[in-house]
Amino acid sequence: MNLDIEYKLSLYEELKSIYKSKKVEIFLVQNLQDDKIYIKKELKEYTKEVYEGLKNIESINMPRVYEIFELDEKLILIEEFINGDNLQTILEKNNKLDEQVVIKYIISLCDILSKIHNLNPPIIHRDIKPSNIIINNDNILKLIDFDIARTYKDGENLDTTLLGTKGYASPEQFGFDQTDCRSDIYAIGIMMNVLTTGKHIKEEENNGILKNIIKKCTNISADKRYQTVEELRKDLETKIYKKEIEIKSKKEYKEEKILKYIPGFRRGNIIFMILASAWYLFLLIGLFIHKNTAELITNILVVITLLSIYLIYTNFLNIKEKLPIIRSNKKITKIFGYWLYTIVIFLLCGGLMTLFE
Numbered sequence: 001m002n003l004d005i006e007y008k009l010s011l012y013e014e015l016k017s018i019y020k021s022k023k024v025e026i027f028l029v030q031n032l033q034d035d036k037i038y039i040k041k042e043l044k045e046y047t048k049e050v051y052e053g054l055k056n057i058e059s060i061n062m063p064r065v066y067e068i069f070e071l072d073e074k075l076i077l078i079e080e081f082i083n084g085d086n087l088q089t090i091l092e093k094n095n096k097l098d099e100q101v102v103i104k105y106i107i108s109l110c111d112i113l114s115k116i117h118n119l120n121p122p123i124i125h126r127d128i129k130p131s132n133i134i135i136n137n138d139n140i141l142k143l144i145d146f147d148i149a150r151t152y153k154d155g156e157n158l159d160t161t162l163l164g165t166k167g168y169a170s171p172e173q174f175g176f177d178q179t180d181c182r183s184d185i186y187a188i189g190i191m192m193n194v195l196t197t198g199k200h201i202k203e204e205e206n207n208g209i210l211k212n213i214i215k216k217c218t219n220i221s222a223d224k225r226y227q228t229v230e231e232l233r234k235d236l237e238t239k240i241y242k243k244e245i246e247i248k249s250k251k252e253y254k255e256e257k258i259l260k261y262i263p264g265f266r267r268g269n270i271i272f273m274i275l276a277s278a279w280y281l282f283l284l285i286g287l288f289i290h291k292n293t294a295e296l297i298t299n300i301l302v303v304i305t306l307l308s309i310y311l312i313y314t315n316f317l318n319i320k321e322k323l324p325i326i327r328s329n330k331k332i333t334k335i336f337g338y339w340l341y342t343i344v345i346f347l348l349c350g351g352l353m354t355l356f357e
Contacts, residue, residue, distance in 0.1 A: 005069045012040055012078060024147055028081070038066070039079040043147060046075040050149045053119050061112035062143045082144070084136035087195065091130055096198040099208050103236050106192060108141040109133065110233040116149075117181040117229060124179050125149050128187035129168045130194065150179065167200055171220055182222040185232060189217025189225075209239050263314035283307060298353055305349040309342055 012029040019026040063080040170186035264276020325337030
């Protein structure tokens, strides 16, 4: 018995067992010294060097490994407790996720995989799937469950143990070759398809902006996939950048389209735009100069009158083609039409003003 290990473990009070299988049991525990909640894992099958490598990593995208104990042929881990939902639960609630949301999640996933893939020796997760990714309450992605992860060993041809989740595991994990970082990339591709369509790639393929990226990730030949998660991340960032440009262009087009209808701004002439702005400002100020409600109503009617005449004379929304007399091809008739509509508008305004005197 290792008394030092026994003592350290005694500081973690077990609150409840949250998962149990033949290979692992997971407990929710509380540290008696700092009162914080942690996760305790008891692994019966394990690769200790994987967790020793993970312990040295500081990243917001994976639970921190605080302590590692080997006792009674078990590996016992004390890990950070993550409060949130896994992507499988989120997917079940929403049927499928927006591609831009998925891209941002996968970029975060690439960040943590970049760290573990570039360790010496590299660590391959080998079980990337929605249920092994938690989105915490701050919307930060956390990659969990490294229980079947392995270290890449240069010179080996095959994995000694064939593990992974059916549907997500790469061909290499079924004995065709040794798994490496490209095996995780294969699983990422499958997961991106599942998250964006709600179905496995064999049932329905993504036909959106991630279509080609998913195809490259899931190529049966590892040599034809992305060779590193850094390459994958770069392509994903390009998709976000293009989307932002598209949104910006649509916004600018919409603004430009609106300006085309506003008298004084339609031609883009700076002098006309300045004069029009001064005119609109003059009308706007008129609404705020009043001593009582009656004056306010009068000012509103005056502004409506002036604005109506202005819009007719500036042919707002091509109004001259809709008004009788003005739409005439004869110049004299048009002039008479403008005069007539001006008089009518003034008379209507005057009549309404008398009602509020």
